[in-house]
Amino acid sequence: MIDPNMFQLVCFYAFAAVTVVAALGVITLRNTVHAVLSLVLTFFSTACIWLLAEAEFLAIALIVVYVGAVMVLFLFVVMMLDIKQEHVREGFIKYLPVGIIVALVMLGEMLALIGVRAMHQAVMGADPATVAGMSNTAWLGNALYTQFLLPFEVAALILTVGVVAAVVLTLRQRTGVRHQQASQQVRVNPRDRVRVVKMAAEVPAAPQPAPGKETTP
Amino acid sequence: MPNLNDILILLPEFYLVAAACLLLLLDAFMKPEQRPVLHWLSIAVLLVAIYLVVAGQPSQAVTAFNGMFIRDGVAEILKVFSLLTTVLVFFYAKPYLQDRKLFVGEFYTLTIFAVIGIMLLVSAGNLIMVYLGLELLTLSSYALVALNRDSRLSSEAAIKYFVLGALASGMLLYGMSMVYGATGTLDLVRLHTAAGHTGMPHLLVFGLIFMIVGIGFKLGAAPFHMWIPDVYQGSPTAVTVFIGSAQKLAAFGMAYRLLASGLGDLSQHWQLMLACLAVLSLAIGNIVAIVQTNLKRLLAYSTISHMGYLLVGLVNAGPEGYAASLFYAISYAITSAAAFGMILALARAGFECEEIDDLKGLNQRSPWAAFLMMLVMFSLAGVPPLFGFFGKLLVFQAAIHAGYLWLALVGAVFAIIGLYYYLRVVKVMYFDKPVEGTEVHLQKDVSVRLVLSLNVLALLVLGIVWGPLFGWCQSVFVG
Numbered sequence: 001m002i003d004p005n006m007f008q009l010v011c012f013y014a015f016a017a018v019t020v021v022a023a024l025g026v027i028t029l030r031n032t033v034h035a036v037l038s039l040v041l042t043f044f045s046t047a048c049i050w051l052l053a054e055a056e057f058l059a060i061a062l063i064v065v066y067v068g069a070v071m072v073l074f075l076f077v078v079m080m081l082d083i084k085q086e087h088v089r090e091g092f093i094k095y096l097p098v099g100i101i102v103a104l105v106m107l108g109e110m111l112a113l114i115g116v117r118a119m120h121q122a123v124m125g126a127d128p129a130t131v132a133g134m135s136n137t138a139w140l141g142n143a144l145y146t147q148f149l150l151p152f153e154v155a156a157l158i159l160t161v162g163v164v165a166a167v168v169l170t171l172r173q174r175t176g177v178r179h180q181q182a183s184q185q186v187r188v189n190p191r192d193r194v195r196v197v198k199m200a201a202e203v204p205a206a207p208q209p210a211p212g213k214e215t216t217p
Numbered sequence: 218m219p220n221l222n223d224i225l226i227l228l229p230e231f232y233l234v235a236a237a238c239l240l241l242l243l244d245a246f247m248k249p250e251q252r253p254v255l256h257w258l259s260i261a262v263l264l265v266a267i268y269l270v271v272a273g274q275p276s277q278a279v280t281a282f283n284g285m286f287i288r289d290g291v292a293e294i295l296k297v298f299s300l301l302t303t304v305l306v307f308f309y310a311k312p313y314l315q316d317r318k319l320f321v322g323e324f325y326t327l328t329i330f331a332v333i334g335i336m337l338l339v340s341a342g343n344l345i346m347v348y349l350g351l352e353l354l355t356l357s358s359y360a361l362v363a364l365n366r367d368s369r370l371s372s373e374a375a376i377k378y379f380v381l382g383a384l385a386s387g388m389l390l391y392g393m394s395m396v397y398g399a400t401g402t403l404d405l406v407r408l409h410t411a412a413g414h415t416g417m418p419h420l421l422v423f424g425l426i427f428m429i430v431g432i433g434f435k436l437g438a439a440p441f442h443m444w445i446p447d448v449y450q451g452s453p454t455a456v457t458v459f460i461g462s463a464q465k466l467a468a469f470g471m472a473y474r475l476l477a478s479g480l481g482d483l484s485q486h487w488q489l490m491l492a493c494l495a496v497l498s499l500a501i502g503n504i505v506a507i508v509q510t511n512l513k514r515l516l517a518y519s520t521i522s523h524m525g526y527l528l529v530g531l532v533n534a535g536p537e538g539y540a541a542s543l544f545y546a547i548s549y550a551i552t553s554a555a556a557f558g559m560i561l562a563l564a565r566a567g568f569e570c571e572e573i574d575d576l577k578g579l580n581q582r583s584p585w586a587a588f589l590m591m592l593v594m595f596s597l598a599g600v601p602p603l604f605g606f607f608g609k610l611l612v613f614q615a616a617i618h619a620g621y622l623w624l625a626l627v628g629a630v631f632a633i634i635g636l637y638y639y640l641r642v643v644k645v646m647y648f649d650k651p652v653e654g655t656e657v658h659l660q661k662d663v664s665v666r667l668v669l670s671l672n673v674l675a676l677l678v679l680g681i682v683w684g685p686l687f688g689w690c691q692s693v694f695v696g
Contacts, residue, residue, distance in 0.1 A: 150227075150282035154337060154349040157234065158356060161330045164241065165360030168323040 011112045012052055018105060019045040032078045033095050040071050041102045048109045057137040223281040226288050229269040229296070230336050236262040237329040244322025252320055253311075259325040260307050263332070267300045280342055284404050287342040290693030291543070295339040295470045298547050299463040302554045303332050306462065308668040309558040310455035312660050316566035319365055319453060328459060331357035335463060339470030344393045344403040347474060348386070351435070354467055355382050358460060362452040374451025381444040385434030392427025395420050396480070405479040412482045422486055428475055429490050436468040436524045439497040449517035450571075454564065457513060458557035461520060462550040468524075469546040472531060477539060484534035491528045492624050498525030499631040506638045512573050515638060516556055519597055522635055523549045529628050530612035533619040536694035541611035544690045548608040548679070552596045555672045559590050562660045562669050570657060573642060578651030586659045587646045589673040596676045598639035599632055603680040611687065 022045060025038035043066045050059040132139055144152055224231065240262070244255055270293060278289030306328065314320040334354030341347040359382065363375035397403055399421040400411035415421050433441040449457050476487055502522025509515040527549070530542030563570040563586065570576070580587040596603035609632060613625040651657075659666055679686060 147283050148285075148345070150285040151343070151345045151349050154346070154353060157330070157333070158349065158353050160238075161327070161353060161356050161360070164323060164327060164330075165356065168321070168327070168360055169363055169366055 007115065008052065011115075012049065014112065015045050015048045015052065015109060018109065019049070032081075033075070034098050036071065036075050036078055037095070037098055037102050039074075040067055041105060043067050043071065044106050045109060048113055051113055054136065057140050223286075225273070226275075226279055226281040227286060228273055229266050230333060230340075232269055233262070233266050233329060233333050233336070236266075237326050237333065240322065240329065241326045244326065247322070252322065255322050255325060256307065256311050259329065260304055262329065263300050263304050263307070267297055267304075270296045270300070284342045284406060285346050286337075286340050287405075288340060291470070291473060291539075292336075292340040294543065294547075294689060294693055295466050296336050298550060299332060299335045299339075299466045302462040302466070302550050303328060303459065305554045305558065305668060305672055306455070306459045308664055309458060309554075309561040312662045312665055313453070313455045313561045313564055316564075317365065317453070319455070321364075324361070324364060324455070327357045327361050331361070331459070332463065335467040335470070338467050339474070341471075341474050342405055344397070344405070344408075344475075344479070347471060348390060348393065351389070351467075351471060352386065354464070355386070358382075358456075358464070361456045361459065362448060364456060365453045368451075370451040371453065374448045377444050377451075378448045381434065385431050385441070388427050388434070389431030392424045392429075392431060395424030395427065397424075399424060405474060408479045409481055412480055421480075422483065425480055425483055425486060426490070428480075429487060429494075432468070432472045432475065433494055435471060436465070436527070437521055438494045438524045438528060439501040439521055440494075442498065442501065442521045445521055446514045446517040449520070450511060450513045454513065454557060454561050454569070454571075458554060458561065461516065461557055462554040465520070465524070465527075465553070466546050466550050469527060469542060473539060473543075476531070477534070481534070488532050488534050488619075492532050492621060495525045495528035495532065495624065496627055498522060498528065499628060503631045503635040503638075506635070509638070510573055511571055512560060512576070512642070513557075513571050515573065515642075516553070519635070519639075520553070522631065523553075523597075525631075526609055526612050526628060529621075529624055530615050532621055532624060533615040535615075535619065536691070537618060538612075538615040539694045540687070540691040541608075541615040543693075544683075544687050545608040545612050547686070547690070548596075548604045551672065551679075552593060552605055552676055555589075555669070555676060556593045556597065558665075558669050558672060559586070559593060562586070562665055563657055565660070568657075573645055574652070575655070575657060576642065576646050577649040579646040579657060581651055582656070583658050585670075586657075589670065590646060591643050592673050592676055594639040594642050596680070598636045600636075601680070602677075604676040604683070606680060607683045607687070 019042055022038045022041040026035050026042060029035045029038060043062055047059040047062045047067075050056075050062065134142070240255065240259060243258070244252075247255065274290075274293050275288060278287060280287050307325070310324065311320070314324060331354050334350050334352070334357060336350075337346060338350030338354060341350055359375055359379045362378050363372060365371040393403075396408065396412075399415045399417040400408055402408050402411055412421060430441065434444075437445040449461065452460065476484075480487070498521050502518050502520070502525060506515050506518035506522070509518060523545075527542050527545050530538050530545055532538065533541070560570055563575075568575075576590070579590065592603065596605040599605045599609040609628070613628055616622075616625045616628070
């Protein structure tokens with residue numbers, strides 16, 4: 001039987017080592033897609049460390065928000081940058097080995113976590129959530145809206161500034177741009193658009209005898 | 218749970234947030250030619266905020282939101298002067314921004330948001346609030362630096378500022394996480410008691426070192442000063458004046474909250490670190506400034522050296538030193554606002570007045586402008602009887618009382634070296650012949666002329682009657 005404390009420690013060092021190596025990969029790999037995949041691995045390993053520390057909600061949020069949304073979007077952008085179609089398809093096979101390695105390391109980490117869970121015996125000391133008899137997420141929510149209310153509001157303020165700054169730095173008001181004006185389009189009267197003009201029918205002129213030799217029988 | 222009393226304690230901050238949001242909305246529905254209304258409204262908003270800060274000041278320090286926010290004398294004095302310098306910034310900035318087609322409502326709202334960041338930072342009672350206040354301040358500043366987005370210099374400055382600022386925030390957070398690991402608390406008051414008997418003193422000192430690196434970046438103290446000259450030169454001068462004045466008060470507030478309130482028990486560790494930063498800043502700031510030809514860069518290196526003097530006061534690590542440093546920070550903020558205000562007032566459409574040579578023969582063209590500029594330069598150099606002199610005297614005195622006589626001597630030597638480049642500006646104005654075909658004169662705008670003259674004359678008045686202000690600075694650190 002393995003000592004659960006020992007196993008947890010080994011897992012922590014393993015996850016930490018993977019995080020550091022993957023983070024190094026992000027900044028050293030020349031291939032952008034590889035770098036992004038390394039970043040995914042970095043986030044995933046960090047989430048595993050958080051799970052070890054019993055911060056379940058944070059770990060899940062990191063995976064859902066960063067790995068699930070931000071990184072996949074980022075990956076799409078990086079892959080789309082090279083617009084040639086055949087290149088993208090070629091990329092799929094070329095990046096497959098790195099993708100498989102990343103996936104395998106993630107799988108190993110998950111298995112190790114399940115092992116920790118199975119052998120878990122309150123080794124992390126007093127966790128405020130367990131003391132309060134609440135789940136981690138419920139406790140976090142409680143703390144966020146009572147004890148940490150002010151920082152939470154200030155964080156909202158920072159996001160507001162982020163939006164204002166983004167608009168200021170990117171919005172360009174160009175003059176002389178033609179816009180569609182829907183209300184005017186709807187109010188248009190058919191009579192303003194088509195004008196029926198009465199005019200006498202054109203009578204084709206009688207064929208004129210061609211000058212020259214045809215006049216002679 | 219927070220109650221009504223907590224909200225009343227934060228009334229100035231809540232009021233400013235609401236006012237900033239209203240200004241943002243107002244700007245969206247305003248025609249461009251009505252923007253001067255926004256300018257005057259913003260100034261009124263800040264003046265009301267000063268009134269709220271002073272009028273609602275409790276007789277004793279109070280905390281709100283579970284100790285997240287502290288409202289005490291230090292916070293009050295820093296808030297009053299950062300709001301006041303921001304009012305000056307708004308006055309000086311208007312004609313400059315109008316001439317360069319940068320006169321947008323967001324300049325005002327982003328600056329007000331940055332001021333809210335300063336107010337939260339100097340009132341922080343928790344490491345999280347220190348970080349969030351700092352982020353609010355710096356995020357707004359990044360956007361302000363990049364405001365002139367068609368200028369390559371401005372974009373370059375913004376990118377440098379952003380990357381180095383993010384790095385500094387990372388260092389600060391890293392240090393905070395180590396301190397949290399060693400003591401198990403984020404609350405500054407509890408941190409102060411827990412720091413004395415932690416089981417992991419080495420981890421705590423490592424955390425302290427990282428936090429000092431973060432503070433060094435924000436103050437712009439050498440060897441973390443690389444961003445200062447480029448950012449000062451690259452950003453629109455209307456933004457430089459804000460970064461150079463009000464933000465220095467915020468940096469002092471942050472250093473005080475983290476080092477004195479939080480980790481005061483570790484002062485034997487951080488005193489020598491700050492002394493090293495001070496000597497380096499004094500040396501680099503004063504010596505490199507000698508070779509500068511650009512006025513904004515010269516003032517940037519002058520900032521670095523002034524942050525060195527501020528650190529000399531902090532090295533004392535007692536009420537006397539904090540009071541001297543606070544006085545120094547206030548005197549620098551007001552003088553720096555006047556210095557950049559002069560550049561703004563001399564600039565006009567298509568002419569930045571950034572080079573020292575642009576000031577050649579200023580005395581013959583505009584004697585009043587030359588006189589004001591001379592007072593500002595003398596105050597920066599620390600010539601008696603101007604404001605800057607007593608700041609220097611008090612920080613040297615504090616250092617000597619703490620047993621750092623050598624530091625005071627080094628400071629005095631570099632003050633004399635620094636005198637050279639400030640005097641060079643005065644010499645160029647008074648003794649050089651004006652360049653033919655150029656024209657330099659003060660802004661026509663009456664409000665700018667009036668406020669700038671008052672600001673510079675305040676340097677003279679506060680230099681002669683410095684007692685009451687220093688008394689206020691001393692009183693907030695007693696008890």
